[in-house]
Amino acid sequence: xxxxxxxxxxxxxxxxxxxxxxxxxxxxxxxxxxxxxxxxxxxxxxxxxxxxxxxxxxxxxxxxxxxxxxxxxxxxxxxxxxxxxxxxxxxxxxxxxxxxxxxxxxxxxxxxxxxxxxxxxxxxxxxxxxxxxxxxxxxxxxxxxxxxxxxxxxxxxxxxxxxxxxxxxxx
Amino acid sequence: xxxxxxxxxxxxxxxxxxxxxxxxxxxxxxxxxxxxxxxxxxxxxxxxxxxxxxxxxxxxxxxxxxxxxxxxxxxxxxxxxxxxxxxxxxxxxxxxxxxxxxxxxxxxxxxxxxxxxxxxxxxxxxxxxxxxxxxxxxxxxxxxxxxxxxxxxxxxxxxxxxxxxxxxxxxxxx
Numbered sequence: 001x002x003x004x005x006x007x008x009x010x011x012x013x014x015x016x017x018x019x020x021x022x023x024x025x026x027x028x029x030x031x032x033x034x035x036x037x038x039x040x041x042x043x044x045x046x047x048x049x050x051x052x053x054x055x056x057x058x059x060x061x062x063x064x065x066x067x068x069x070x071x072x073x074x075x076x077x078x079x080x081x082x083x084x085x086x087x088x089x090x091x092x093x094x095x096x097x098x099x100x101x102x103x104x105x106x107x108x109x110x111x112x113x114x115x116x117x118x119x120x121x122x123x124x125x126x127x128x129x130x131x132x133x134x135x136x137x138x139x140x141x142x143x144x145x146x147x148x149x150x151x152x153x154x155x156x157x158x159x160x161x162x163x164x165x166x167x168x169x170x171x
Numbered sequence: 172x173x174x175x176x177x178x179x180x181x182x183x184x185x186x187x188x189x190x191x192x193x194x195x196x197x198x199x200x201x202x203x204x205x206x207x208x209x210x211x212x213x214x215x216x217x218x219x220x221x222x223x224x225x226x227x228x229x230x231x232x233x234x235x236x237x238x239x240x241x242x243x244x245x246x247x248x249x250x251x252x253x254x255x256x257x258x259x260x261x262x263x264x265x266x267x268x269x270x271x272x273x274x275x276x277x278x279x280x281x282x283x284x285x286x287x288x289x290x291x292x293x294x295x296x297x298x299x300x301x302x303x304x305x306x307x308x309x310x311x312x313x314x315x316x317x318x319x320x321x322x323x324x325x326x327x328x329x330x331x332x333x334x335x336x337x338x339x340x341x342x343x344x345x
Contacts, residue, residue, distance in 0.1 A: 011245055024311070027311065071252075072251070072252040073252075075245075075248055075249045075251075075252035075253070076249070076252045076253050078249065079249045079252070079253050106254065107252065107253055107254040108253070108254030108255075110253070111253040111254060111255065128255070129253075129254075129255040129256065129257065130250075130255055130256045130257030130258060130344065131255070131256050132344075
């Protein structure tokens with residue numbers, strides 16, 4: 001499994017700078033659209049200019065939203081990968097993540113499930129996340145419910161099954 | 172859950188004085204008036220006092236308790252991304268960057284404003300343009316600061332605006 005540079009575990013500083021610049025641009029365009037509209041309304045002369053500028057601003061905002069989501073995804077990923085993760089580590093990581101995707105875990109649940117896979121206890125997880133043990137326990141219940149497992153052992157084996165199972169040859 | 176004293180009287184008076192003076196100069200006072208200039212100098216004096224307090228003041232007011240750190244800021248963003256709720260007693264790492272940004276911007280606004288009044292730069296357009304760009308940047312920063320304070324208050328269940336009034340962060344984990 002190959003990984004593009006952007007999916008490695010480096011800090012996504014470039015992406016952060018890009019988001020920041022685009023936010024400033026979006027604010028600049030948005031104020032321009034609003035002042036243009038206040039000045040001439042939907043008068044025929046500036047109408048197409050206004051429509052195009054509004055469209056550009058809206059799509060820029062959509063891009064910022066998508067980039068922010070991707071940025072948060074990269075941060076979550078980096079949070080559980082060691083500084084010098086090997087290709088094999090990342091492949092295993094991807095398989096674990098694909099399970100979390102399939103179970104539709106929330107960001108908090110994913111974080112806790114990953115600590116669980118790494119073998120941390122409830123008290124340790126609570127300390128790492130700065131939350132009460134009761135909170136972690138209720139997240140754990142949600143993780144077991146969504147994954148259809150009853151405890152850490154079952155959750156681990158459902159992931160390990162995918163790692164070692166023989167793939168049936170396609171007919 | 173406990174309550175921790177974080178902001179001393181100086182920090183609180185500084186914060187709200189800056190809010191009032193900058194708000195007045197940016198939004199209300201006539202920019203060609205003498206009052207605008209005097210408020211500008213008062214803001215610069217406030218910032219200088221804050222910088223001195225950052226060296227000799229109480230624990231959480233000192234710059235050494237909130238050094239500008241890229242890795243700590245990344246850690247805080249990771250906490251946000253992963254839904255972790257580790258509390259910071261003093262300024263948070265991202266908050267620290269905002270403070271340095273605002274301190275520097277305020278000083279530069281004061282400097283560019285002062286230059287506009289000197290014989291050497293009087294009537295020059297670039298000083299005025301610089302002054303206005305810096306003010307826009309400061310206003311943008313203030314909006315981001317308020318949004319971030321609301322976001323963090325909700326995320327960590329600690330009322331941060333109230334802490335800046337009373338001096339105490341409530342509802343902090345043991």
